[in-house]
Amino acid sequence: MMNTMKTSEVARLFGVTPYTVIRWTHKGFLRNGYTPSGRFIFNRAEVMKVWKSAQGDC
Numbered sequence: 001m002m003n004t005m006k007t008s009e010v011a012r013l014f015g016v017t018p019y020t021v022i023r024w025t026h027k028g029f030l031r032n033g034y035t036p037s038g039r040f041i042f043n044r045a046e047v048m049k050v051w052k053s054a055q056g057d058c
Contacts, residue, residue: 004033005042013051 010030011018024030025040030050032040 003044005044005047007040007042010042010047013047014054 007018011021025032
């Protein structure tokens with residue numbers, strides 16, 4: 001699972017709460033998948049692309 005990130009990992013990267021990450025997902029800012037148990041999972045490359053964009057590096 002090195003190519004995926006949990007909600008808490010995404011939250012830590014952006015410096016926000018996991019609830020904020022879930023809201024961003026519902027608003028379409030971040031795309032997600034689901035684990036077999038129904039939890040959100042994020043593609044690491046896509047998250048890093050959004051993060052770099054937010055930092056002004058793209």
